[in-house]
Amino acid sequence: MSLARKPVRIVPKGWGREVWIANNDLYCGKILEIKKGKRCSLHFHQLKTESFYLRSGKLLIRVKQSSASETIEEFELTAGDCMDVPRGLVHQMEAIEDA
Incomplete structure (x- = not known):
């Protein structure tokens, strides 16, 4: 039995795209790709x-x-940095370089 699977969904955005790995009521896993600027x-x-x-x-x-x-x-965040955003915290990400 293999537990491997494809991403759930790829969602184009004006700023880049989201690759959904999982998204439900309890958990959300996404890869965000944000274009410079x-x-x-x-x-x-x-x-x-x-x-x-x-x-x-x-x-x-x-x-x-x-x-x-x-x-x-x-x-600023640079490659290798992590960030936790608690619920309720208003936030925004802008790409200084492709990210």
Whole structure:
């Protein structure tokens, strides 16, 4: 019996694409590919915590503690960095280099 399988879905986005490995009520596993100069929307997740590992490139990360917060913090991720995003944290990723 083989446990190997193909990705669930590939979703084109204006900023690149998502390769869905798994996506259900309890768990989400995706590979995000973001093109240089592109960014995803500023958003948050009510139910899910996210973890990111940057395989290559460089990202500018923007976070704010809540949707009502006026303050946006920025920092960079480079290849090999990890980041955990707890549920409710407003966040956005912008590619400084293809990532």
